[in-house]
Amino acid sequence: MKSIIRKxxxxxxxVVLAAAPLNAFASxxxxxxxxxxxxxxxxRTELNAGTFWSNTYSDLRQENxxxxxPNARVKPIVSGGDYTTQLTTVSTAAKxxxxxxxxxxxxINGDYYDTATGIPLGxxxxxxxxxxxxxxxxxxxxxxxxxxxxxxxxxxxxAQSDYxxxxxxxxxxxxxxxxxxxxxxxxxxxxxxxTGTSEEGVDxxxxxxxxxLGLNGSLTLVVEQVIExxxxxxxxAGQYVLSSxxxxxxYVEQLRALQPGERLTLSVSASGSEWSGVTNxxxxxxxxxxxxxxxxxxxxGAAPRTxxxxxxxxxxxxxxxxxRQSGYSIGATLTQVAQxxxxxxxxxxxxxxxxxxxxxxxxxxxxxVSTLVDKPSGGSExxxxxxxxxxxxxxxxxxxxxxxxxxxSTRVLPNAQVKLTATALDTNYIPMANxxxxxxxxxxxxxxxxxxxxxxxxxTVTANAGGASAQTKxxxxxxxxxxxxxxxxxxxxxxxxxxxxTATLTASAMYRxxxxxxxxxxxxxxxxxxxxxxxxxxxxxxxxxxxxxVTASLGRISVTVPVTVTARxxxxxxxFETSFATATGTRxxxxxxxxxxxxxxxxxxxxxxxxxxxxxNAYIGLNYAIPSNYDQLNFWVYGDNSGAxxxxxxxxxxxxxxxxxxxxxxxxxxxxxxxxxxxxxxxSSDTELISAVYLDQLVLSYGGLTDTTAPKLSLQYNAAxxxxxxxxxxxxxxxxxxxxxxxxxxxxxxxxxxxxSSGALSITLPAADGAQHRVSVVAGDxxxxxxxxxxxxxxxxxxxxxxxxxxxxxxxxxxxxxxxGISNGSNGNFLPDTKISRQEFAVLLARYLGSSQDYSSVQLxxxxxxxxxxxxxxxxxxxxxxxxxxxxxxxxxxxxxxxTANVSRQEAVTMLGRLTEKGYAQGALKFTDSSAIQSWAAExxxxxxxxxxxxxxxxxxxxxxxAMTRAQVxxxxxxx
Numbered sequence: 001m002k003s004i005i006r007k008x009x010x011x012x013x014x015v016v017l018a019a020a021p022l023n024a025f026a027s028x029x030x031x032x033x034x035x036x037x038x039x040x041x042x043x044r045t046e047l048n049a050g051t052f053w054s055n056t057y058s059d060l061r062q063e064n065x066x067x068x069x070p071n072a073r074v075k076p077i078v079s080g081g082d083y084t085t086q087l088t089t090v091s092t093a094a095k096x097x098x099x100x101x102x103x104x105x106x107x108i109n110g111d112y113y114d115t116a117t118g119i120p121l122g123x124x125x126x127x128x129x130x131x132x133x134x135x136x137x138x139x140x141x142x143x144x145x146x147x148x149x150x151x152x153x154x155x156x157x158x159a160q161s162d163y164x165x166x167x168x169x170x171x172x173x174x175x176x177x178x179x180x181x182x183x184x185x186x187x188x189x190x191x192x193x194x195t196g197t198s199e200e201g202v203d204x205x206x207x208x209x210x211x212x213l214g215l216n217g218s219l220t221l222v223v224e225q226v227i228e229x230x231x232x233x234x235x236x237a238g239q240y241v242l243s244s245x246x247x248x249x250x251y252v253e254q255l256r257a258l259q260p261g262e263r264l265t266l267s268v269s270a271s272g273s274e275w276s277g278v279t280n281x282x283x284x285x286x287x288x289x290x291x292x293x294x295x296x297x298x299x300x301g302a303a304p305r306t307x308x309x310x311x312x313x314x315x316x317x318x319x320x321x322x323x324r325q326s327g328y329s330i331g332a333t334l335t336q337v338a339q340x341x342x343x344x345x346x347x348x349x350x351x352x353x354x355x356x357x358x359x360x361x362x363x364x365x366x367x368x369v370s371t372l373v374d375k376p377s378g379g380s381e382x383x384x385x386x387x388x389x390x391x392x393x394x395x396x397x398x399x400x401x402x403x404x405x406x407x408x409s410t411r412v413l414p415n416a417q418v419k420l421t422a423t424a425l426d427t428n429y430i431p432m433a434n435x436x437x438x439x440x441x442x443x444x445x446x447x448x449x450x451x452x453x454x455x456x457x458x459x460t461v462t463a464n465a466g467g468a469s470a471q472t473k474x475x476x477x478x479x480x481x482x483x484x485x486x487x488x489x490x491x492x493x494x495x496x497x498x499x500x501x502t503a504t505l506t507a508s509a510m511y512r513x514x515x516x517x518x519x520x521x522x523x524x525x526x527x528x529x530x531x532x533x534x535x536x537x538x539x540x541x542x543x544x545x546x547x548x549x550v551t552a553s554l555g556r557i558s559v560t561v562p563v564t565v566t567a568r569x570x571x572x573x574x575x576f577e578t579s580f581a582t583a584t585g586t587r588x589x590x591x592x593x594x595x596x597x598x599x600x601x602x603x604x605x606x607x608x609x610x611x612x613x614x615x616x617n618a619y620i621g622l623n624y625a626i627p628s629n630y631d632q633l634n635f636w637v638y639g640d641n642s643g644a645x646x647x648x649x650x651x652x653x654x655x656x657x658x659x660x661x662x663x664x665x666x667x668x669x670x671x672x673x674x675x676x677x678x679x680x681x682x683x684s685s686d687t688e689l690i691s692a693v694y695l696d697q698l699v700l701s702y703g704g705l706t707d708t709t710a711p712k713l714s715l716q717y718n719a720a721x722x723x724x725x726x727x728x729x730x731x732x733x734x735x736x737x738x739x740x741x742x743x744x745x746x747x748x749x750x751x752x753x754x755x756x757s758s759g760a761l762s763i764t765l766p767a768a769d770g771a772q773h774r775v776s777v778v779a780g781d782x783x784x785x786x787x788x789x790x791x792x793x794x795x796x797x798x799x800x801x802x803x804x805x806x807x808x809x810x811x812x813x814x815x816x817x818x819x820x821g822i823s824n825g826s827n828g829n830f831l832p833d834t835k836i837s838r839q840e841f842a843v844l845l846a847r848y849l850g851s852s853q854d855y856s857s858v859q860l861x862x863x864x865x866x867x868x869x870x871x872x873x874x875x876x877x878x879x880x881x882x883x884x885x886x887x888x889x890x891x892x893x894x895x896x897x898x899x900t901a902n903v904s905r906q907e908a909v910t911m912l913g914r915l916t917e918k919g920y921a922q923g924a925l926k927f928t929d930s931s932a933i934q935s936w937a938a939e940x941x942x943x944x945x946x947x948x949x950x951x952x953x954x955x956x957x958x959x960x961x962x963a964m965t966r967a968q969v970x971x972x973x974x975x976x
Contacts, residue, residue: 027052029339030061030321030332034512039365039406041066042105042392042429043073047362047373053513054330057302060513062329064360064373065319065344066106066390067311070146073392073428074105076316077142078126078280080386083188084173085118085196087383090359094370094389103394103430104370106362108318109306111283112353113385117175120385122283123155128214130268130281131188132173133157138287138350140308140388141278148316149278150308150348154271157184157213159221159242162263167254169242169266172213176201178245182255184266185243187235194232195243202255203230204242206264215278219266223258282386284308284350288338292347298334304358304377305337308388309346317344318388320360324377331377356382365404366423366431368394393428400435400466401427407451407461410474411511413518413554418451418474424465437465453518477516479555480509483523495550495561496736496757497532497541498568500629505539507552507559523552531563541565564757569733570707570782573624573633573678573698576606585620587611588683596883598694600636600665601784601919605696608681612644613688622649624678630700633670633678634707634783638694639663644685646693650675654682660693667706697784707732710787710921711779715761717793724763724791728754730781735759739780745773745816746848746976765793771819772796772812774974786919788947790975802830810967813974822847822973832967839868839899841908841969842885843875848973849915855881862887862897872899884914906937906960908969909950912976913940921946927958934960949975 026032030052037049045068052061068074079093080086094104111120122137123130133155141149157169170181173189176197187193195203206221213219221240227233235241242258244251258264270276287295288307304323310316319341323331332340334351341349356378361370376382402425408418424435439446441461444454451474453459459474486506487495497503507523509516520537527534529548532541539550542565551560582591593599593607610618633648639662646657646668652675657668660683672678683693699707711730718725730737736756742749742763752763763775776790792812800806801815802825808814814830817823822844823830836844855877860868868876876897879885887895903911922942925933933941937960944950949972952958 027340027343029336029343030063031055032512034060034514035410039404040402041362041365042103042390044069044071045074045105045390047106049373051514057330059326059330060328061321061332062374063319063321063340065317066360066362067344068106068146068316068318068390070148070314070316072146074390075142075144075146075392076148076280077389077391078110078124078282078386079389080110080120080124080126080131081118083190083193084120084132085190087113087118087385088387089381089383090361090387091370091372091381092383093387094361097389097391098369098394101394102389102391103368103428104361104363105390105392106318106360107370107387107389108308108320108352109357109359109384110352110386110388112285114175118385119174120283121285123153123281124283124386125214125279125281128212128216128279130155130172130213132171133268134171134174134283138284139281140284140350141275142280143277144279147314148310149274150310150350151274152271153275153281156269157266158269159264159266161258162265163259165254165257167242167264176243176245178247180248180251181244182251183243185235185241187237187239189235192232192234193236194234195230195241197231197233197243197245199245199247200229200231201243201245201248202252203227203233204255204258205233205235206240206242208238208240209263213266213268215268215270215275221264221266223260223262223264225260226256226258228256282352282388284352286334286351287349288334288351289341289346289349292342294335294338294342298338300333300335302331302333302336303355304329304331305334305354306352306358306360307337307341307349308352309341309344309349311345312347315345317341317346317349318360318390319344320358320374322358322374322377325375328375352388353384357384359384365402365425365429366406366421368431394430395428396430396432397426397428398432399427400424400432400468402429403437403463403465403468403470404431405461405463405470405472407472407474409517410472411477411514411516412453412474413509413516413522414453414455414476414478415521416453416476416518418453418517420446420449420451420461420463422449422463422465422470424468435465437463439463477509477511480511480516480557481513482510483552483554483557483559484508484510485550485552485559485561492561494564494757495539496564496566497539498566498629498736499541499544500568502538502540502628505534505537505550505552509554509557523554526551526553527563528560529563531565539563566734566736567732568629568702569736570634570705571627571630571700572738572782572784573700575602575697575784576604576695577602579604583620585680586618587615588618588620588681590620593694596914596918598638599918600638600694600696601917602697603917605638605694607692607694608683609692610644610683611690612683612685617682617684619649619680619682621680622678624698626650626672626676626678626700630702631672631674632701632704633672633698634701635668635698636665636696637668638665638696640691640693642685642689642691644683644689644691647682647684648678649680649682651677651679665696667708669701669704669706699783705732707781707783708785710785710919711737711781713777713779713787713789715775715777715789715791717775717791722765722768722793724765724775724793726761726763726777726789728759728761728779730779732783733781737779737781739778739786741778743774743776745820746776746973749775768794770795770797771815774816776975780919784919785921786917788920790948802828804829805832808832808967810971813970814967816974817844817970820848823970830966832970833965835902835963836966836969837900838885838897838903838907839872839876841903841911841964842879843872844969844973845884845911845915846875846878848976849878849882851878853878860897861895863894864896864898868897868899879911884911902963904961905958905964905968906933906941908964908972909944910937910940912949912972913943916940916943916947925958926956927952928956929958929960932960933958
């Protein structure tokens with residue numbers, strides 16, 4: 001009886017490794033040997049894996065390879081698509097073989113191929129029949145007894161006529177060249193079953209009457225037809241076509257000489273007798289190893305690689321190394337692969353296709369289907385031209401022959417829970433579902449198939465079934481190289497929690513660059529300072545503000561993470577910013593609203609329609625969980641002044657919110673008590689009512705706390721480092737605010753970091769280009785309060801944006817409009833001090849928004865639409881469609897756009913304000929002429945003033961009816 005054991009060789013010597021230098025085990029080709037495994041997947045066939053550390057790149061390398069010794073149970077074969085140009089993945093090809101009754105022991109991708117056509121570079125033979133052939137390139141050949149030959153077969157195909165003529169075929173099922181050669185095609189060349197030629201030639205259509213095209217026989221053809229000027233000639237089943245381009249004169253004449261009815265005998269010969277008996281063949285581009293020596297002149301560059309090698313004893317090595325995946329495997333050069341093949345004992349080795357084509361599949365001993373072993377660099381398998389497989393009989397014998405034993409990991413922490421896989425295999429290496437396998441360990445305890453590791457030492461696990469047994473060793477690592485801590489699954493270097501808040505902390509260890517299996521039970525946890533407690537990995541912050549740390553340690557190694565306990569941040573329950581489907585209840589309906597006059601925070605709110613009276617109250621269901629430590633809900637309601645009663649429903653009862661005896665927005669507060677869920681809302685009244693209210697910014701709070709103050713935000717530009725730094729601080733939420741948005745010249749920008757603990761903001765800017773740019777930041781707290789700050793970055797340009805902008809105070813803002821494509825000026829000038837019309841302003845706003853939407857079908861309601869210039873019409877339609885420009889009335893019911901009228905300052909501010917999300921503070925107007933600002937503009941003037949986008953004149957006035965100049969508009973858009 002045989003045992004099948006997965007062994008991590010470098011880890012079974014834990015005591016030695018703990019004291020040995022890191023390079024005690026090493027591959028000259030790939031680096032330090034971190035881990036290796038070997039499992040016998042079938043008769044005299046082993047699947048191996050190795051992990052290495054490259055000291056040159058400070059990164060990992062991952063290899064997988066199969067060592068196969070020829071035997072009667074397992075045989076190597078070659079596969080390809082249904083036709084020469086068809087590409088298939090290794091996994092797809094394996095499934096086809098399994099459907100034919102094979103057990104796919106292992107398989108790898110094959111030859112390099114022309115990516116434009118799918119044709120392999122070298123020759124391919126399956127089941128003794130050539131599928132395509134070339135006299136060039138290297139090849140691997142397999143005989144039916146499993147033996148392998150490698151080298152250059154230099155295949156030669158000749159045709160002997162019964163008329164005494166002799167032809168040499170240049171290639172079989174290859175793209176025909178224009179100037180030379182006779183090419184042979186059969187019906188499996190492409191999906192159309194044609195020759196695939198695009199230029200005219202002479203094509204000789206033949207029918208096969210006997211034999212086959214291979215190394216061990218001959219093919220007899222009878223000429224059916226000689227086609228002059230043939231192109232993309234069809235090839236029927238059982239037919240072959242000899243073809244030559246008309247430009248290849250001497251070859252064409254040979255084909256023209258053939259006569260219908262003439263019999264041709266085709267034979268294939270190789271350069272040496274070692275190719276005799278080969279029934280499967282696949283091409284290869286490069287030779288890596290020759291007579292045990294690494295070949296010179298190989299292609300450089302680390303990449304995924306596939307190779308095949310032959311050992312002196314006749315064993316075959318199928319090899320892959322993954323690459324282009326930092327942190328998993330960086331790959332190897334061809335020279336490194338060649339060196340590795342020599343280390344594995346190969347005297348000859350060839351390179352197959354690599355890069356994204358590299359793939360290996362194998363059937364695990366405990367499975368009946370093959371799976372992907374490696375990780376392709378492209379994220380998924382690439383379809384390739386052909387493949388090499390090792391296959392065996394898939395029929396079960398139902399007689400125990402082996403035991404397969406594998407542990408989840410062979411490096412574990414003290415007290416780790418380790419899953420074990422133990423399967424009885426029959427004499428054909430097929431898993432046996434109903435065979436009992438017993439497990440025992442010399443240390444620790446086993447419950448079912450889970451080992452609880454001891455506190456230290458090396459554990460030997462033994463599996464027994466039907467007289468067969470297997471063992472594996474598991475090392476308990478008590479001195480890791482490093483420890484890291486994660487908070488709620490994310491790595492952290494510092495922890496900030498609000499008072500009473502909990503967080504799940506997990507520690508993990510690394511040993512020799514690889515992770516160690518285990519959980520928190522393998523570490524000792526301690527808390528320093530009065531910041532909280534930790535139990536079973538759950539850290540609970542104390543009820544008071546403070547700072548301290550938490551430490552996880554194992555052996556002599558520990559990691560300490562600073563902990564800061566802050567005032568508890570409020571939590572946004574729902575801002576209704578994401579569109580949602582309308583929900584219906586009992587005489588109530590909740591729908592999404594984006595009409596900005598009924599929005600208090602952001603760009604959207606929820607509309608609650610209700611109908612109440614004699615039939616009963618209105619009820620709408622809600623579904624919000626209430627986390628612990630929150631006992632209050634704050635939210636905004638736009639009242640209808642109906643006098644109806646509003647109540648919140650929770651899992652513990654209802655909370656009366658009072659009468660809707662107000663219009664406009666009002667902040668309501670509900671005491672949730674011990675409730676854990678909000679389940680609905682009720683509107684009630686003694687009188688019949690049909691009305692609607694609006695809801696916005698549902699916020700969880702505690703202790704009677706409400707927040708209507710925006711975070712404090714400051715920014716500074718550092719010219720030396722070309723960075724913008726800043727700080728954010730909220731009176732209630734501290735630095736743990738949910739919204740930070742950065743724009744660069746008005747466009748969203750993501751190259752920044754924000755520390756939720758300290759409130760430090762750092763923005764890395766693009767390389768300086770000699771121009772001035774605007775960096776703006778929006779900070780929003782959980783209650784939806786927004787603040788905004790902006791700063792100029794870069795160098796104020798001395799080059800005028802337009803001819804008339806030299807030394808003008810608005811040159812940088814105008815330069816922004818020009819490089820952003822918002823304004824191209826007029827005849828080389830910008831006319832900065834010219835007043836701007838309403839239609840010009842509409843066009844600039846449309847270009848600023850950059851919308852690609854087609855507004856041509858929008859119908860404008862304005863009585864003077866025909867007066868809007870053609871160049872401004874699309875901009876006017878866009879602004880009307882977006883609700884930015886609504887027109888004005890003359891009192892007769894007609895609306896006017898007034899396209900040529902100058903846009904006043906309060907009109908321009910109103911249009912910009914309608915683009916702005918809600919939530920910014922609206923302070924009292926402080927201009928000396930505030931009384932002159934119209935009521936429809938006052939809100940927007942206040943908001944944009946608080947945002948720092950708008951300033952008045954030196955005398956303190958705003959001049960709302962004054963016309964905006966083009967320079968003033970440029971400045972506002974630059975800051976917006």
